[in-house]
Amino acid sequence: MDKLTVLGTGYAMATRCYNTCFILENAAGALLVDAGGGSGILRQMESAGKDWRVIRHMIITHAHCDHLLGAVWVLRKIGTMMQSGAYEGDFSVWCHSSVREALCAMAGATLQASVTRLIGGRIRFTDIGDGAAHNLLGCDAVFFDIRSTKLLQFGFTLTLPSGKKLACLGDEPFQPVCLPYIIGADWLLCEAFCLYAQRERFKPYEKNHSTVRDACELAKRLRIPHLVLWHTEDKNYDERQALYSREGREYYSGDLRVPYDLDVISLV
Numbered sequence: 001m002d003k004l005t006v007l008g009t010g011y012a013m014a015t016r017c018y019n020t021c022f023i024l025e026n027a028a029g030a031l032l033v034d035a036g037g038g039s040g041i042l043r044q045m046e047s048a049g050k051d052w053r054v055i056r057h058m059i060i061t062h063a064h065c066d067h068l069l070g071a072v073w074v075l076r077k078i079g080t081m082m083q084s085g086a087y088e089g090d091f092s093v094w095c096h097s098s099v100r101e102a103l104c105a106m107a108g109a110t111l112q113a114s115v116t117r118l119i120g121g122r123i124r125f126t127d128i129g130d131g132a133a134h135n136l137l138g139c140d141a142v143f144f145d146i147r148s149t150k151l152l153q154f155g156f157t158l159t160l161p162s163g164k165k166l167a168c169l170g171d172e173p174f175q176p177v178c179l180p181y182i183i184g185a186d187w188l189l190c191e192a193f194c195l196y197a198q199r200e201r202f203k204p205y206e207k208n209h210s211t212v213r214d215a216c217e218l219a220k221r222l223r224i225p226h227l228v229l230w231h232t233e234d235k236n237y238d239e240r241q242a243l244y245s246r247e248g249r250e251y252y253s254g255d256l257r258v259p260y261d262l263d264v265i266s267l268v
């Protein structure tokens with residue numbers, strides 16, 4: 001993977017941006033990670049100039065609506081393209097069995113049989129568990145249970161062809177028990193719901209989320225050179241990059257990214 005395209009950067013209830021989801025890609029194709037909360041995924045893909053034919057895989061971290069509901073639209077889009085001959089080969093979905101069951105139930109209730117018939121055929125699900133290792137687009141991927149206190153959720157690491165390691169922590173605070181997975185990571189993709197300075201206003205800890213300061217202190221402690229922050233509140237959307245970067249720099253001297261929707265990050 002050499003390129004990360006950010007499709008959304010917001011938390012579940014964000015209205016000024018799409019819910020946090022993104023694409024990782026290399027010459028072999030692209031991997032979509034989560035799909036946001038609805039048909040907005042179609043718009044974000046179009047706005048990003050992405051061709052659905054290159055999306056070969058989808059990881060769904062957990063079954064909350066801001067990550068899963070867009071996946072119904074992804075199945076509809078790719079399934080319809082398969083039927084019309086516009087999508088070649090198989091499409092692989094990686095998630096826990098509980099997420100698969102929820103997604104397949106929704107797909108069965110809301111999509112045409114001509115699309116849902118492809119599930120188990122050209123739309124291929126693989127159940128993931130803690131420590132599951134697979135190869136996606138030529139990169140070694142390892143999934144790990146982030147030990148969510150709310151709902152079973154998986155993060156993952158990917159070893160890029162360059163040897164660099166990318167770690168996605170999902171949308172909850174890092175649990176030390178997951179350290180063996182992310183040790184040595186070069187890129188850390190981490191939620192930061194709001195500024196530490198605005199914790200009284202946004203109440204991140206009550207919602208089981210991190211602040212910019214928390215994420216930056218974690219990256220500093222683990223000596224991770226690149227840090228991407230997202231899954232944020234959206235009240236500060238226009239100034240978010242400046243505000244979050246300013247607070248982050250007090251606690252972390254590495255490469256801090258606070259992307260907007262549709263930003264592209266080079267991982268090379």
Ligand SMILES: [Zn+2]
Binds near residue numbers: 011067171
């Ligand atoms: Zn979320």
